[in-house]
Amino acid sequence: xxxxxxxxxxxxSAVAAARVVDAGHDVVGVHLALSAQPATLRTGARGCCxxxxxxxxxxxxxxxGIPFYVWDLSQRFREDVVEDFVAEYEAGRTPNPxxxxxxxxxxxxxxxxxxxxxxxxxxxGHYARIEAAPDGPRLHxxxxxxxxxxxxxxxxxxxxxxxxxxxxxxxxxSDVRAEAHDRGLAVADKPDSYDVxxxxxxxxxxxxxxxLGSRPGPVRDQDGALVGSHGGTYGYTVGQRKGLRIxxxxxxxxxxxxxxxxxxxxxxxxGPAQALDMRVLWGDRARWCxxxxxxxxxxxxxVRAHAAPVPARVDHLGDGQVEVRLDQPVxxxxxxxxxxxxxxxxxxxxxxxxxxxxx
Amino acid sequence: MTSHPQAVYLDHAATTPMLxxxxxxxxxxxGVVGNASSLHTSGRRARxxxxxxxxxxxxxxxxxxxxVVLTAGGTESDNLAVKGTFAARxxxxxxxxxxxxxxxxxxxxxxxxxxxxxxxxxxxxWLPVDRWGRVDLDALRxxxxxxxxxxxxxxxxxxxxxxxxIQPVAQIAALAHEHGIPVHTDAVQAVGHVPVDFAACGVxxxxxxxxxLGGPLGVGALVAVRGAxxxxxxxxxxxxxxxxxxxxxxPAVRGFAVATxxxxxxxxxxxxxxxxxxxxxxEGVRAQVPDVVLHGDPTPGGRLPGNANLGFTGCxxxxxxxxxxxxxxxxxxxxxxxxxxxxxxxxxxxxxxxxPELRGSLRLSxxxxxxRADVDAxxxxxxxxxxxxxxxxxxxxxx
Numbered sequence: 227x228x229x230x231x232x233x234x235x236x237x238x239s240a241v242a243a244a245r246v247v248d249a250g251h252d253v254v255g256v257h258l259a260l261s262a263q264p265a266t267l268r269t270g271a272r273g274c275c276x277x278x279x280x281x282x283x284x285x286x287x288x289x290x291g292i293p294f295y296v297w298d299l300s301q302r303f304r305e306d307v308v309e310d311f312v313a314e315y316e317a318g319r320t321p322n323p324x325x326x327x328x329x330x331x332x333x334x335x336x337x338x339x340x341x342x343x344x345x346x347x348x349x350x351g352h353y354a355r356i357e358a359a360p361d362g363p364r365l366h367x368x369x370x371x372x373x374x375x376x377x378x379x380x381x382x383x384x385x386x387x388x389x390x391x392x393x394x395x396x397x398x399x400s401d402v403r404a405e406a407h408d409r410g411l412a413v414a415d416k417p418d419s420y421d422v423x424x425x426x427x428x429x430x431x432x433x434x435x436x437x438l439g440s441r442p443g444p445v446r447d448q449d450g451a452l453v454g455s456h457g458g459t460y461g462y463t464v465g466q467r468k469g470l471r472i473x474x475x476x477x478x479x480x481x482x483x484x485x486x487x488x489x490x491x492x493x494x495x496x497g498p499a500q501a502l503d504m505r506v507l508w509g510d511r512a513r514w515c516x517x518x519x520x521x522x523x524x525x526x527x528x529v530r531a532h533a534a535p536v537p538a539r540v541d542h543l544g545d546g547q548v549e550v551r552l553d554q555p556v557x558x559x560x561x562x563x564x565x566x567x568x569x570x571x572x573x574x575x576x577x578x579x580x581x582x583x584x585x
Numbered sequence: 586m587t588s589h590p591q592a593v594y595l596d597h598a599a600t601t602p603m604l605x606x607x608x609x610x611x612x613x614x615x616g617v618v619g620n621a622s623s624l625h626t627s628g629r630r631a632r633x634x635x636x637x638x639x640x641x642x643x644x645x646x647x648x649x650x651x652x653v654v655l656t657a658g659g660t661e662s663d664n665l666a667v668k669g670t671f672a673a674r675x676x677x678x679x680x681x682x683x684x685x686x687x688x689x690x691x692x693x694x695x696x697x698x699x700x701x702x703x704x705x706x707x708x709x710x711w712l713p714v715d716r717w718g719r720v721d722l723d724a725l726r727x728x729x730x731x732x733x734x735x736x737x738x739x740x741x742x743x744x745x746x747x748x749x750x751i752q753p754v755a756q757i758a759a760l761a762h763e764h765g766i767p768v769h770t771d772a773v774q775a776v777g778h779v780p781v782d783f784a785a786c787g788v789x790x791x792x793x794x795x796x797x798l799g800g801p802l803g804v805g806a807l808v809a810v811r812g813a814x815x816x817x818x819x820x821x822x823x824x825x826x827x828x829x830x831x832x833x834x835x836p837a838v839r840g841f842a843v844a845t846x847x848x849x850x851x852x853x854x855x856x857x858x859x860x861x862x863x864x865x866x867x868e869g870v871r872a873q874v875p876d877v878v879l880h881g882d883p884t885p886g887g888r889l890p891g892n893a894n895l896g897f898t899g900c901x902x903x904x905x906x907x908x909x910x911x912x913x914x915x916x917x918x919x920x921x922x923x924x925x926x927x928x929x930x931x932x933x934x935x936x937x938x939x940x941p942e943l944r945g946s947l948r949l950s951x952x953x954x955x956x957r958a959d960v961d962a963x964x965x966x967x968x969x970x971x972x973x974x975x976x977x978x979x980x981x982x983x984x
Contacts, residue, residue: 254907254911293907293910293911295903295906295907296903297901297903298901298903338977338978339901339904339977339978342973342976342977342978343904343907343908343973343974343977344908344973
């Protein structure tokens with residue numbers, strides 16, 4: 227097969243590409259330029275898509291003996307991931323940009339282009355497994371539970387999975403580093419990347435403030451009493467405890483958390499931890515890589531990349547809407563987060579949370 | 586001579602294979618010890634090689650040997666010309682802060698001017714170009730006459746590296762000299778490809794380099810009239826007229842000189858031959874892809890013989906580059922790389938090329954090793970590559 231290997235400049239995607247080469251495929255490496263004005267050097271472990279990362283990816287491709295190109299997808303990334311990220315926060319929601327990037331940039335813009343140019347598949351360094359089955363490919367959690375990235379791939383459709391290759395799905399991270407060493411890849415010891423790749427210093431609130439400006443509003447408790455003020459709802463996310471700047475302590479002396487955000491009145495509502503416990507989630511933009519459920523289905527629901535999955539019943543309400551009833555409460559679910567649904571280790575589908583309820 | 590056995594190398598404007606005579610001359614020197622600045626027999630021998638080379642270079646471009654400052658290549662020559670002239674002119678008269686420079690210069694000039702503007706009090710004046718990329722002489726005249734005493738220098742390239750358009754350098758020099766303003770021209774793409782006579786064209790400073798005309802990489806020259814005010818950039822032994830320091834690379838200088846001599850001697854027949862091949866390539870593409878656009882001056886003699894900059898609306902140059910490379914046809918996109926990221930070409934932007942054409946531009950550049958078979962091989966794969974790349978679309982517009 228002709229395989230396009232996405233190479234970020236990190237160790238995972240380099241080893242993934244190497245494994246595809248070993249499997250006998252005709253491989254071409256590509257590095258995505260996701261910023262029109264990339265920084266020259268990485269700052270610590272943060273950020274990606276710097277000139278240094280492009281260089282590292284190119285060197286890895288050299289070692290593997292495969293052709294390598296840099297493709298400019300910065301405009302798509304800006305529109306579909308960065309601007310979406312800002313708009314979501316502006317609307318009082320908490321987006322997951324990695325998921326959006328997989329959905330719209332890597333497995334749409336890049337994959338579509340690869341297929342149009344004659345490639346059969348796209349390989350990435352994601353930790354997740356694809357198992358072939360008579361009814362189509364099945365997406366499963368990775369063998370390494372600490373690295374499992376099936377959550378951020380929960381948005382993929384079965385058509386996209388049919389063109390995807392995740393050569394690291396069975397691997398453990400430490401083995402991947404050792405393998406990189408053995409293969410003579412200089413990125414073997416490169417630190418993992420964390421946080422939002424386009425916010426180099428990790429200061430999401432400061433970054434959003436630059437784009438959205440000061441938008442002050444009230445902080446109120448559940449009874450509507452004014453307990454403080456804030457510079458912009460985008461600085462807050464449901465479940466947040468730190469940085470609330472509340473002058474007056476709560477009547478019971480317990481810590482308070484962000485319970486909800488009301489973007490129109492710019493109100494941040496705070497309250498006790500137990501008020502964060504949610505039993506029902508409603509979502510839209512449902513995607514079913516395992517096929518549309520025929521009725522209420524028992525699943526495991528996961529609401530964050532590294533949250534524990536919770537038993538639940540999911541009901542498809544039609545038009546991409548779902549209702550997820552959790553068997554046990556989950557603390558702090560924000561609108562905008564994805565809920566990914568599993569059957570054991572298998573990903574069934576996902577939806578974007580729009581609303582939550584405690585009962 | 587080519588990058589791999591089946592490769593059709595159509596990227597001579599990036600670098601062109603060394604001429605056999607230059608390889609032989611350079612190889613002969615590589616095994617011989619000698620620093621051209623040493624006073625003993627080995628040093629004298631090395632110096633003789635360098636000076637004979639300098640004479641050969643000077644003769645080939647219509648300059649005196651003493652006017653040839655040897656450098657490490659085009660980028661260094663451009664930096665020395667722009668920064669060295671600005672510093673010297675400003676020191677003599679601190680009103681001289683404006684640098685008049687075409688908007689389509691190579692980054693070696695562009696970024697030097699930008700640096701001076703940001704760090705040394707220069708004022709950059711970008712001269713507009715027409716749709717073919719030729720500098721607007723009226724705009725140049727107007728800028729000079731607005732305040733001649735404030736102009737430090739003028740820099741306009743001889744021929745453009747992306748679209749091949751040849752600039753009216755002699756007219757530019759004449760205009761500037763009416764007010765005693767020095768003129769630099771980056772002739773990296775021109776020497777050995779179109780007639781270049783330093784004395785006749787009237788410029789004060791002229792950049793060219795070895796590897797664009799069949800010589801080795803890493804060696805070039807700044808031809809500077811006697812008395813040109815130049816502040817050095819590289820300080821040290823003062824080897825080159827006290828303007829440029831650094832031990833001269835004798836073997837490379839020898840290879841550079843022989844290549845320049847051969848390229849200029851063969852220029853008439855070679856330019857005709859390459860022009861015919863280039864025209865066959867462009868016509869061949871046009872026959873199969875009728876909506877192709879040729880960027881740059883289309884008139885005979887208006888552009889470099891080997892240059893074909895083609896615009897294909899509705900696809901990404903990156904996609905084309907990949908598809909052609911996969912089939913052994915090597916060329917470049919019409920964009921420059923900054924920090925590893927392809928950027929829209931400042932040259933095409935300055936020419937007013939619309940965005941869809943900008944993204945899908947490809948530079949095919951022919952040279953001394955190009956044959957009819959190369960052109961045919963490119964024509965055999967290019968139309969299908971364009972069709973496929975158009976199917977893949979423009980990344981920013983899909984969805």
